[in-house]
Amino acid sequence: MVTATLDASPPAQASEPPSLRRHSMRRDSDAGVSIAPSPATWVVVLAGAGLFFAVPVFALGAFTVRGGQSGGVTLGHWRDLFGGGLGAGAKPLTDGLQNSLLLSFVTVIVMLALLVPAMILVRLHLPRPEKVLEFMCLIPLTIPAVALVVGLAPVFSVVAKVFGSGSWTLAFAYVIVTRPYSYRATQANLVAVYVATLAEAARSLGASWVATIWDVILPNLRRGILAASFISVAVVLGEYTIASLLSRTNLQTALVLVSKRDPYVSNIVVLLSLLLALALLFGLGRVGTQSRRSRS
Amino acid sequence: MTALIASAAMAADPASLGATNGHGRLAEPATVEMVDVVKDYGNSRALSGFSLSMRPGELVALLGPSGCGKTTALRTLAGLTPITTGTIKVDGGAVAHLPTNKRDMGMVFQSYSLFPHMTAIQNVEYGLRMRKVAKDERHDRSAEMLKAVGLDALGHRYAHEPSCGQQQRVALARALVTKPSILILDELLSALDAKVRVELRELIRRIQTELRITTLFVTHDQEEALAIADRVAVMRDGLSQQIGTPEELYSRPTSAFVADFVGLSNRVPGVLSARTITACGTTLALLGEPSKDGPVVALVLPEDVMLVDDGIPAVVLTSSFLGSLRRTTVRLDDGLLLTVQHDVSDPKTPGSRVSVTFSGQPVSALQA
Numbered sequence: 138m139v140t141a142t143l144d145a146s147p148p149a150q151a152s153e154p155p156s157l158r159r160h161s162m163r164r165d166s167d168a169g170v171s172i173a174p175s176p177a178t179w180v181v182v183l184a185g186a187g188l189f190f191a192v193p194v195f196a197l198g199a200f201t202v203r204g205g206q207s208g209g210v211t212l213g214h215w216r217d218l219f220g221g222g223l224g225a226g227a228k229p230l231t232d233g234l235q236n237s238l239l240l241s242f243v244t245v246i247v248m249l250a251l252l253v254p255a256m257i258l259v260r261l262h263l264p265r266p267e268k269v270l271e272f273m274c275l276i277p278l279t280i281p282a283v284a285l286v287v288g289l290a291p292v293f294s295v296v297a298k299v300f301g302s303g304s305w306t307l308a309f310a311y312v313i314v315t316r317p318y319s320y321r322a323t324q325a326n327l328v329a330v331y332v333a334t335l336a337e338a339a340r341s342l343g344a345s346w347v348a349t350i351w352d353v354i355l356p357n358l359r360r361g362i363l364a365a366s367f368i369s370v371a372v373v374l375g376e377y378t379i380a381s382l383l384s385r386t387n388l389q390t391a392l393v394l395v396s397k398r399d400p401y402v403s404n405i406v407v408l409l410s411l412l413l414a415l416a417l418l419f420g421l422g423r424v425g426t427q428s429r430r431s432r433s
Numbered sequence: 434m435t436a437l438i439a440s441a442a443m444a445a446d447p448a449s450l451g452a453t454n455g456h457g458r459l460a461e462p463a464t465v466e467m468v469d470v471v472k473d474y475g476n477s478r479a480l481s482g483f484s485l486s487m488r489p490g491e492l493v494a495l496l497g498p499s500g501c502g503k504t505t506a507l508r509t510l511a512g513l514t515p516i517t518t519g520t521i522k523v524d525g526g527a528v529a530h531l532p533t534n535k536r537d538m539g540m541v542f543q544s545y546s547l548f549p550h551m552t553a554i555q556n557v558e559y560g561l562r563m564r565k566v567a568k569d570e571r572h573d574r575s576a577e578m579l580k581a582v583g584l585d586a587l588g589h590r591y592a593h594e595p596s597c598g599q600q601q602r603v604a605l606a607r608a609l610v611t612k613p614s615i616l617i618l619d620e621l622l623s624a625l626d627a628k629v630r631v632e633l634r635e636l637i638r639r640i641q642t643e644l645r646i647t648t649l650f651v652t653h654d655q656e657e658a659l660a661i662a663d664r665v666a667v668m669r670d671g672l673s674q675q676i677g678t679p680e681e682l683y684s685r686p687t688s689a690f691v692a693d694f695v696g697l698s699n700r701v702p703g704v705l706s707a708r709t710i711t712a713c714g715t716t717l718a719l720l721g722e723p724s725k726d727g728p729v730v731a732l733v734l735p736e737d738v739m740l741v742d743d744g745i746p747a748v749v750l751t752s753s754f755l756g757s758l759r760r761t762t763v764r765l766d767d768g769l770l771l772t773v774q775h776d777v778s779d780p781k782t783p784g785s786r787v788s789v790t791f792s793g794q795p796v797s798a799l800q801a
Contacts, residue, residue: 330549337513338546340533342560342607352559356550
């Protein structure tokens with residue numbers, strides 16, 4: 138009975154010639170069914186948004202090749218920076234960059250070591266506290282960095298006694314700051330790969346819990362972990378408030394320091410930082426695209 | 434596809450498909466005893482004293498409606514869900530305290546659960562790798578098992594690349610390659626289309642028979658259960674209602690629930706008196722447990738309704754050709770609908786007048 142009904146009423150469009158089908162789609166659009174903007178609107182919006190971001194970056198780049206009061210274009214400032222011409226003047230910058238890279242590394246390691254096992258554990262065995270974990274991870278988003286430092290200052294006096302006052306200790310604060318972003322990236326991956334079922338399959342094949350996590354779960358969380366790491370590095374490289382208020386040196390505080398002495402050097406480094414962040418975002422985008430492709 | 438199945442059947446040589454399991458010992462089909470197993474989830478009871486006994490090399494299907502506890506029963510046997518009380522024994526040894534990875538069972542999940550970052554052959558090898566089988570041997574055995582399920586050409590492809598049916602075959606090969614003492618199949622055919630489902634269930638049955646692996650198969654599809662299983666356990670409310678061969682369940686159900694769930698039964702109103710049902714002017718013996726006298730609904734199988742020259746008058750509504758038989762739905766003059774199973778050479782035209790009668794076989798009944 139059902140078959141007969143379906144056979145008797147084939148989809149109307151399938152029996153129409155292509156020209157008619159196009160026409161009927163246009164009619165739908167005219168009737169207000171489609172609300173997508175036209176291609177021209179897209180071009181205008183994207184061009185406007187692109188200019189909004191591109192003009193300041195272009196101006197920044199132009200400034201770095203400007204020939205001082207006399208005008209003209211010169212690569213002298215770039216040569217000064219990379220040829221070592223600034224000498225001791227660039228030392229705060231190199232120190233700041235080194236500190237920020239070390240901070241990025243330590244932050245990512247500590248964040249992954251704390252967050253990923255906790256999220257896997259909650260996902261596999263403790264579904265009830267998942268909301269609590271989510272709340273704990275997202276709450277730093279609601280606290281301004283300045284307020285965070287007020288709370289962190291007494292903690293860091295203890296940290297300084299235990300670990301010393303090296304700039305790398307800022308990583309403990311940065312783990313908190315980067316946690317919301319890391320959590321979201323990892324959580325999206327955890328949900329997408331059905332880790333509970335994969336874990337059960339691995340266990341039924343004789344794998345211990347360690348083997349299950351190492352062989353099966355972590356490789357499938359690679360994209361989420363990479364995304365979380367990229368975002369954390371980007372946040373750490375751009376962080377200024379906490380480092381400044383806790384009197385530590387990182388890339389951003391060094392930039393402020395150097396810009397007072399040589400605005401060209403600081404702007405070159407800002408430009409390079411932006412390009413690095415852009416490269417990280419592109420890397421993130423590629424990871425996301427590959428993830429979607431593999432799922433499809 | 435048919436060629437693949439044929440080649441799979443030829444390749445499925447039990448002597449070559451891993452006569453030993455990963456531990457190097459001879460794999461013998463195991464017995465399973467689940468006795469009074471209870472599983473509570475908070476205040477909700479999923480299993481209420483479930484018992485099941487499986488003989489070596491037997492394929493038992495757990496059949497029942499959604500929420501009846503069949504998947505919970507399967508998971509408790511696999512060790513994926515801890516039991517509240519009861520006993521689970523494999524080959525006489527209690528296993529309820531053992532973790533899943535120590536139970537030497539192979540499992541195929543409804544959602545395939547192939548490891549997406551591995552190729553098909555790496556997936557199949559994984560169980561052997563966990564049992565520390567040498568690299569060359571595990572590769573050979575995995576390739577052989579993939580060949581047995583008709584996928585020897587797809588071993589290098591990533592797990593998500595083959596079709597759904599092929600993915601399920603990889604999952605089956607992965608579960609079988611370790612030659613587990615027990616194979617557990619969790620609704621593995623329900624996500625497949627009808628043709629692939631029939632092909633795959635025949636392949637499962639063939640390999641399971643050849644390897645003589647004791648198998649527990651969970652399904653909500655009665656046709657599938659009856660087609661594949663040595664015995665079928667019909668479950669309801671966390672309990673096994675009846676366990677028997679497909680023929681026993683179909684022809685001699687011990688309860689109305691089993692009769693209703695397993696068969697494509699006609700529901701005929703009648704009156705029960707002294708284990709005899711009077712329905713449509715015919716008397717029918719009551720099958721199964723005694724019931725309270727009074728109005729009942731008799732459950733009459735389509736093959737127990739016959740087209741005759743002189744009987745209860747009816748009008749043909751539809752008639753379906755099913756290959757070796759035909760099912761015709763008729764409406765009696767009082768509006769009752771009946772499905773009649775009859776010879777394929779006797780087509781009936783919708784709207785034509787016919788006469789029907791009951792064969793007189795004992796029937797189950799529900800309280801009206």
